[in-house]
Amino acid sequence: MDVATDNARISLRNDYSEGAHPRLLQALAVASAEINRGYGLDAHSARAAALIRDRLARDADVHFLAGGTQTNLVALAAFLRPHEAVIAPASGHIATHETGAIEASGHKVLTVATPDGKLSPALIQPCIDGHSGEHMVKPRLVYISNTTEWGTLYSAMELQALGEFCRSRGLLLYVDGARLASALTTPGNDVDLALLSTEADAFYIGGTKNGALLGEALVIVNPALRTEFRHVIKQRGAMLAKGMVVGAQFEALFEDGLYFVLATHANVMAERLREVLQQAGVPLAVDSPSNQLFPVLPDGVVERLQQEVEFETWERRGDGTTVIRLMTSWATPESAIEAFAAIFAALYGDGLSARQEAPAKGA
Amino acid sequence: MDVATDNARISLRNDYSEGAHPRLLQALAVASAEINRGYGLDAHSARAAALIRDRLARDADVHFLAGGTQTNLVALAAFLRPHEAVIAPASGHIATHETGAIEASGHKVLTVATPDGKLSPALIQPCIDGHSGEHMVKPRLVYISNTTEWGTLYSAMELQALGEFCRSRGLLLYVDGARLASALTTPGNDVDLALLSTEADAFYIGGTKNGALLGEALVIVNPALRTEFRHVIKQRGAMLAKGMVVGAQFEALFEDGLYFVLATHANVMAERLREVLQQAGVPLAVDSPSNQLFPVLPDGVVERLQQEVEFETWERRGDGTTVIRLMTSWATPESAIEAFAAIFAALYGDGLSARQEAPAKGA
Amino acid sequence: MDVATDNARISLRNDYSEGAHPRLLQALAVASAEINRGYGLDAHSARAAALIRDRLARDADVHFLAGGTQTNLVALAAFLRPHEAVIAPASGHIATHETGAIEASGHKVLTVATPDGKLSPALIQPCIDGHSGEHMVKPRLVYISNTTEWGTLYSAMELQALGEFCRSRGLLLYVDGARLASALTTPGNDVDLALLSTEADAFYIGGTKNGALLGEALVIVNPALRTEFRHVIKQRGAMLAKGMVVGAQFEALFEDGLYFVLATHANVMAERLREVLQQAGVPLAVDSPSNQLFPVLPDGVVERLQQEVEFETWERRGDGTTVIRLMTSWATPESAIEAFAAIFAALYGDGLSARQEAPAKGA
Amino acid sequence: MDVATDNARISLRNDYSEGAHPRLLQALAVASAEINRGYGLDAHSARAAALIRDRLARDADVHFLAGGTQTNLVALAAFLRPHEAVIAPASGHIATHETGAIEASGHKVLTVATPDGKLSPALIQPCIDGHSGEHMVKPRLVYISNTTEWGTLYSAMELQALGEFCRSRGLLLYVDGARLASALTTPGNDVDLALLSTEADAFYIGGTKNGALLGEALVIVNPALRTEFRHVIKQRGAMLAKGMVVGAQFEALFEDGLYFVLATHANVMAERLREVLQQAGVPLAVDSPSNQLFPVLPDGVVERLQQEVEFETWERRGDGTTVIRLMTSWATPESAIEAFAAIFAALYGDGLSARQEAPAKGA
Structure with a gap:
């Protein structure tokens, strides 16, 4: 009854109230009838990863995870040493709506006020300047989202400036792409996956909010961040026994541009x-x-x-x-x-x- | 090709190589076409929880999570204070095959050698006796799995003895039910969900290894363990935006005994x-x-x-x-x-x- | 030579450049020649705790720890559940100069801008209002320091207002007393240890910055926070084998008002x-x-x-x-x-x- | 009275019931009257570190910490990535008497049964063999103590064999030296600090159990483990404001062989x-x-x-x-x-x- 009631109203609430696109459901039905290797080592995940890699400008590892908070926390837990901190916009999802998931893995999230949810070198610099010596956490990773929590997006030039800035300051750049699909297809956008792979050390391509039942594709470009990453996936409870559930959906999403x-x-x-x-x-x-x-x-x-x-x-x-x-x-x-x-x-x-x-x- | 090759051979490898039962896929397709509330607050999850509660002897909260390791780590992170430890069989999944997920949330897993993967009061007692005072962790929760990692199962009498023992010693009893379905349907089994709800403080009903694409139903019986549990689900990256993905599958699994x-x-x-x-x-x-x-x-x-x-x-x-x-x-x-x-x-x-x-x- | 050079200059750098008051050194020499029980269970620690308790208005546990950051992290690790967060002034020591010690134990520190380093109900309320539901951390403990990092202090009325506010909102009140001695002896101050014990759930009395070689006395008033606290002290590496080292110094500090x-x-x-x-x-x-x-x-x-x-x-x-x-x-x-x-x-x-x-x- | 009673009996209880040797107390009194830089950057700590380095065969960083559990947990927290585990003897202090301090920093301690508290390549190998793949923690650091918790000690040959084994297996070797003094002065011992610096990646020289009020000197030889170590010291609450308290004692202990x-x-x-x-x-x-x-x-x-x-x-x-x-x-x-x-x-x-x-x- 509740469901019926819900359906009677117009929903402009979010982009995860509906389930999956029919082609993804079909892909799941097909894969479901097969015998697949477990834990993301199946052929669907492999093919989906290859389809994504085809769009990148640099070699990368691709891992399929279940959701955005999970992806963020697994990635940052794996990438950071204990005293290293994240710089995020004050409106950043990790700073506000993930119940302290990053802190729960031991890392401080330093926030920077922004007018529109976007970070820039000029906004980040004071945060770096304000943190030195062993009595303070060491800012090590810049977290941005694209699109942001305010629906704004980064231009290629802005992303390149951030990438260059981060490299010059010994900072990692991580892009939360829960809504990357929307960013990449907004009129006027000039960012693509290739550019992301050039500027970011790691980023994820959101599936949950773009037609999948669940699933995000984490792309790790920086070779230093790739080692034994699957150990951390497993340790954080993020490795699906039936990894094909996400793999097959991403295969369907990327095989012809869906x-x-x-x-x-x-x-x-x-x-x-x-x-x-x-x-x-x-x-x-x-x-x-x-x-x-x-x-x-x-x-x-x-x-x-x-x-x-x-x-x-x-x-x-x-x-x-x-x-x-x-x-x-x-x-x-x-x-x-x-x-x-x-x-x-x-x-x-x-x-x-x-x-x-x-x-x-x-x- | 790999997939084809895989299919050509007989697989007796595990119980998660195949996907979901067709009725679960169908349920997903139906739910997918609706507008559902996010984060597990949807009507399917509510109905699935009700179907499970109907089979219990005590009131309980039911939460739907994605996998076994995740369920174990979320539950134990929420249930234990920092210095409290888990007692598990040496063959227990949390002790061997979860990449230290419990330790990653700060808790020691104390292991007890067993002949067949099963714990008993007699096996647990020495572990308790060996831990006293503030220089040692405090054993607080007994972890068992049913069926165990050796395919064995607990009788009603054994489970009651464990439950009574735990209550008398101030220990929580937690049952990993990744393969609970197999236990409950083994000829000669005399345990049911009602008994589990009487003896255990919390347990989970595995879906991934019994016909679901993914999903476990965590049942928390002990009222003291229920407070703000959803905060911890979210914090550990375990809250699916489209919670109906697991809810709808469990609804299909439990509505008529599938x-x-x-x-x-x-x-x-x-x-x-x-x-x-x-x-x-x-x-x-x-x-x-x-x-x-x-x-x-x-x-x-x-x-x-x-x-x-x-x-x-x-x-x-x-x-x-x-x-x-x-x-x-x-x-x-x-x-x-x-x-x-x-x-x-x-x-x-x-x-x-x-x-x-x-x-x-x-x- | 460096030391000599240091001594040649006037130092107004801080209150921990000098060592211990001679009477504390003497107390240490005396205790050093005795046989004392280890781990803080010695007679000096017991007497020091009794001397402190004599000045309180409520029963309390007193634990002796080595330093301020350590005391803060042990206390908050013991007091909070995983999803619970701390509210602190933006200038608070735990928020700025403890290298993310609180986050390293898994908890988010929510900061509030203040004009003078002091929190008030009016400053805290918006932070509480802004945090609800399981997607956000739950504010649970208010951290203040007295004197603050800006040298300011709380009046009795301010402290009572904070205490009342916290109790009415289900918040714990914790006072960092690294420089409590300075606060309690400032002309015009009307706060004393008795009042602190009435309004705060826990607070610490700083020794390191008031004439001890090292040492802080943590006073836990709230009975719910006392259980198995020594386990957490030990777990965080904060239990000195020769606990009398701090106990004897506090005995000397409190036996006649030094x-x-x-x-x-x-x-x-x-x-x-x-x-x-x-x-x-x-x-x-x-x-x-x-x-x-x-x-x-x-x-x-x-x-x-x-x-x-x-x-x-x-x-x-x-x-x-x-x-x-x-x-x-x-x-x-x-x-x-x-x-x-x-x-x-x-x-x-x-x-x-x-x-x-x-x-x-x-x- | 209790103290008097205690003194009336013969104590063979432990090596930390007495305080500090008079020369250490005197050194503290002298340093106490000076102005010293805080946080271990004082001249006494520098000189003590130099005295220790003079006895090593390899360059090393030396940090002064307050106690053994603290030293172990700071070191291992800094050295290990989240999924990396420690191999320790079942009788090892970190495995039994530190209230899960290592687990509290997120790492599993894998234990190996030994006849006498000592590890050897032959004892370690099965533990390594039994851990592979991302479903298990990755053994990364071998923890031994010298003397062990059973009072036994390693010969030079045994230590060299362990060092070589660890290097060949990509394992770090860490030596808990709470009672290193006893080991190094036992008749028949052929290990010295120089050898430890050659074979171990890090080790600590215990002061608390050999005449200091408190204090351990952590020696980090492996350059890869040294980066930003002081951040982790501070983060775990282990950086004494008056670092000279330990530095001056170690200076007294090492300036002429005391x-x-x-x-x-x-x-x-x-x-x-x-x-x-x-x-x-x-x-x-x-x-x-x-x-x-x-x-x-x-x-x-x-x-x-x-x-x-x-x-x-x-x-x-x-x-x-x-x-x-x-x-x-x-x-x-x-x-x-x-x-x-x-x-x-x-x-x-x-x-x-x-x-x-x-x-x-x-x-």
Whole structure:
């Protein structure tokens, strides 16, 4: 019953409410009927890794893991010595929404305030300057996400600047790609997997949020970080006995570009949403070109919108407005956008009127 | 090609080489087309948990996790204070094949030698007696597996004795149920989920090794262990964004007893294997009534058998014999058993003859 | 030779450059000639603990540890479950100068910006509000230091407000007392050990920075935090075989109030320094009434001062001024203050003149 | 009163019941009156390190720490990656009496049964053979103690064999030298610090159990293990603000050989005890040539001996006999040995008679 109810509403809540694309389910059904080697040593995982490696500019190891937090914690646990710390944007997923997973493996996460969720050499430098000597942790790895938690993305030039900066400072660069698909298919994007493999020491290609039941592909480029990495995967409980479950899905995602097709759809749907908001003159908290939008709405509008649309409330500003997050996915139907447009048009006009009158009442 | 080759041979290697039962795949396809809440708060997970709780004698929380090592490490990390240790059989999975996952969360695993992979109060007592005072870890949790890593299982009486012993000594009892399905459906077994919920503080019901793509259901009975457990799941990277992936599979496994049907099949297939071995007079390293068999074979037989059958080599004894593990699964076809019987009959006769002649040659 | 050179300069660097007060050395010599039980179970530690307990308003366990970072990490490792986090001022020692010791035991330190190194309910509340649900760490313990890293201290009313707030929010209150002696003997202070025992769940009484060779006395008031605490002391390498080394020193410090006498001396010396600075019209970065002073000086003055006086450079402001830290100790001789006054008088006049001319030159 | 009572009895309990040798106390008093740099960067620590380095055959870093468990845990935390494990004798201190300190830093301790507390290549090899692949921890460091927990010691040849073995297997060799002084001064010993620096990657020179109030000198020879080691010292709470407390004591111990004089005394006292036991025909559980003796005595004798002598009960054998540990120290007076001899002569004769009669009574 709950499920039915859920389905009755329009969901712009996130990009992991739907399951897997039918072709991935089919791939799983096929692989399921075979005998496969366990623990990620199966033919599907091998082929998926090869398909990914084909798109890189440097040799790399590819490991398939189950989710983003898991991938982050396994990677960082393996890459860092005990006293080494991570530099992350204050809005970074590892800093906010992973229940201290990195700290649980012993490492401090140093955060840097950013206007839009993105780090730059200029933002990182003070953090490095502020940490020296053995009484402080040693900043060793820069964590960024692309797209960021604010839906923004890095340009090739920004990524190259970060890569160069990190190499010159003895820092590792790690890219959380939970929503890398959206970044790589956003209009205007000029980053690709090849560039990531050149600039980052390691990054992951998110599957869970782009049409897979579960799964992320961790790409480790830096040879020094590859040694005995599978030991750490196993130690952190991240090695699936039936590793083909992720391997076969990534095989399906990468064998003919489905990965990019799915993300493009999400971005196109977001673009339509953006138009709806722009036409209504709704301000955005952040100018995010990807599948996440952060409109600033009157509290009353948010309240009524919640009755018909599923979304996340991001920040109550305390000034009568609230930032919400609208998010599209590989599976968002066009009809949902149209329905939202209709609902919103009605509500927002009312909301604005109500708000414009409010000061008069309060005065 | 590799996959094809793999399929050409008979596999008695393990119970996780095949994927999921078709009904589970179908359930995934259905759930995949819905909008579901994330992180295990979906309707499928809720229903699967309810189906499991229906079979228990005590109230419990049920959490769905991805694999056995993960379940063990999340549970023990949440249950234990820093100085508290686990008592496990020397053959216990956490002690041998989890790359130190428990130690990585800070806890010592104290091991006890056993004849057959099973613990008893008499075996545990000396370990407790040997640990007192603040210079030693404090034994706090008893880890057992059912079936064990040697394919043996606990009787109701043994489990009750363990439960009573643990309660009287202030010890928690935790049961690793990676192969609980096989235990519960072995002829002669008198343990059920209700009894487990009475005697154990927590246990898990394995799905990965009984027809699921992935997934274990952790049942926490002891109320003191339940608080904020989901925080620890998330912190250890074990919370799937699409939690319905495991929930829907367990729903399918438990809604009409499929879970037990699948395991019964594996056990029946193992029983046929056992007959083949018995008829040939092959000794078994351990008398295991479940879906794992540990025949002791001449080295030469093992070598030739490997060319036609997939299995694990367990222990080279250095006396001309080797213990191998033959394992059946929910998907083992009868034809595989028949084929094995034929191959084995030929080989083993030769092997024995060769062996009996060997001393003469060597003399 | 280095040592001689060091001694030739005036040291206002910190409160741990000198060793132990002669009476503590004598106590050590006496205890050293006895047979004492090991690991803190000796008669000196017992008596020292009793002397401390006599000053408390609530029953407590007292443990003697070697240093501040060690005390903090042992205490917090023992007090917190894996997903529980600490709230600390951004300037808190555990957040900045302990090389991630708390994170190394698995716990996140959430920091709150403060004007003066002090936390209040109003400053803590937003941090609590911002953390809910299992995707975030759970704030569980509030860490404050008294005096703070900025030399400020809490009034009785402030401490009571914090205590009440923490109790009402299910938070533990922990006080880092590395410089508690200075706090308790500052003119105007109205906090005492009895009040600390009423408001804090645990706190420590610093010895290292108040006349001991080494040693801190950790007082655990909250009964729920006391269980098997010695196990954790041992596990973290913090249990001295010759526990009397710290016990005998604390016995000497507390048997007739030497602890307070020593700190009073440091405060009196700091008061004289404060007068020197005030008379010269030097601004202070923070109004600290204890044995730490943070004058803001022209960069040139700082540079020349360094040639004759030992002190810490705290913050280069980039506007031609630098914050330095001048610190007195139980052993600071009056002659050092007089010498500083003379040196400073000469330098500061010049420095100000030079600075006032500088803009003209730069223009 | 307790202290007085303690002193009234003969103590052969351990080598850390007495405090520090008077020359160390004097050195502390002198250093205490100086201004010293903090955190181990003082002139005393520097000179002590130089004195130790003078005795080595290879360049090394020397760090001064407070105790044995602390030294072991800091070193191993710094040396090992997360999945790497330690191989130790089953009787090794880290395996038994450090409350899981190594596990608390995330590493498994693999134990090997030994007849006398000593490891050899032949004993280690099976442990290595039994650990391969990513499902198991990777043995990476061999931990030995010299003298061992059974009072035995390694010959130069044994140590060289271990060193060579470890280098050829990619294993690090670490020597716990809590009682290294006793080993190096035992008659017949042919190991010295130079040899240790050649064979071990790191080892520590124990001070606490040889006349210091506290303190161990960790010698890190392998250059790869030295990087940023002080960060880890600080992170684990092991960096004393007044580092000279240990530095000055080691300076006194090593400036003219006092370290060896003190240990020689303990060994000579133990030799006299050994003669007493031999003359009485008492069997020893282990043939230990150093300052620990493990006589096997009738339970009744042990009980009565406890009334006049302090010692540790090591193992109740359940056959009417008990192994006890008698231990001498740098401070054991000859009078204590003589008194023991007298008491023992009386008791043991009675004990044996009683025991010989016992069967008759029981029959």
